[in-house]
Amino acid sequence: MLILVLVIMAVGFIIGLPVAFTLGSAALAYFLADPFLPNVMVPMRLVVGAQSHGLMAIPLYMLAGNLMNSTGLTDRIFRFTKALVGHFAGGTAYVNIIASFIFSGMSGSELADASGLGSVLIPSMVDEGYDCEFSTAVTAASSTIGPIFPPSIPLVLIGGVTGISVGRLFMGxxxxxxxxxxxxxxxxxxxxxxxxxxxxxxxxGKELFKSFIHAFPALTTPVVIIGGILGGFFTPTEAGVVAVVYALFIAGVVYRDIKSFSIIFEQLVKTAIYSAKIMFIVGSAYALAWVLARVQVGSILTNYLTDVSTNPLIVLSIICLAFLLFGCFLNPSAIIIIFVPLLMPVINAVGIDPVHFGVVATLVLMIGLATPPFGLAMFIVCDIGNLSIGKFTKGMIPFYIALIVAVITMILIPQVVTYVPNVFFG
Structure with a gap:
């Protein structure tokens, strides 16, 4: 029956069926083919998959990012970073990267980063004389920082499906x-x-000081979130609530950019729609993950990979190559829910630190979001820059190399990931 599941998945992707329906159909086919399993198991798995308490952080971080994008906080960060590094050759490209780094401490989403900062920075860079290919490429590449630097929606998901401490993942x-x-x-x-x-x-110096004062409340958001988690004042999930409240306070009270409730309502609706899409994928992926666990795919993967090698570096490299390939076609949330739990026995068997694996896997999957043929971040920046996929890919080649070098560094030197969480959590 495993062959049937895989065939249905392959057909779904080939004909362009939405990811949630493809995964759900594959799971349903297994339940229908097994006469001893009641069909009610499918909706049960869907509901159970989306019920995790930890997953509550996902819509919260998304809402915080949407509020910041829609209320002028992004523009203030842009002006500060431009005053800081804009005087260098290629200054606005540095602005793009530093702004992404700052914004990553607020939303935890590559797509929020690409759409929010991209809508400001890509037109600005093109107007200043940068190539459109370079402008979109640096925006897509820098947006990968968002899900790596805390807080991070994919790391919340990994923590939820594996039981790894989300706080350790964040610090990693x-x-x-x-x-x-x-x-x-x-x-x-x-x-x-x-x-x-x-x-x-x-x-x-005067412009830098002025822009810093204007941006200071927004710049303190990552400090509040990360400091609160490390100080034990709230959990990573509760930090999502703090991020939303803090974004509302800054935008509504400090900057007074919220002129009417309609702005908040619009972002609530936008977040609800996107959260529903994500949770549908999450539920379908959970159902399929249950199927794959039932047919012992985890044991098959463990035996296969340990037969190839028991060297942690080699095993992790093989997994990263597979994730890099899958990430070009599948939604990262689906990959995390389906494959990460199945791979945990392998990770434990060869002695890879789970936090190390979680952070490296996240970066590899985020590279897939900026890679043809189905990378969502790629589609967002290409739409903003009115650029073809081919030209975008050409502009991204140097950044792909930089991102892969970062992955290799993290694989070869695990302490890059594990040092900070070990310092703070022991």
């Missing part, structure tokens, strides 16, 4: 998030020098 993403920003800024430096990209007017 701190150094890799900084590393990603550094790698991309080094790459931007050489590209900007080679292509003679423009820089803004000279450095102004």
């Amino acid at each position: 993403g701190v150094v890799p998030g900084i590393l990603l920003a550094i790698y991309m800024m080094v790459l931007v430096y050489f590209i900007s020098k080679k292509r003679n990209y423009p820089k803004n007017t000279g450095f102004s």
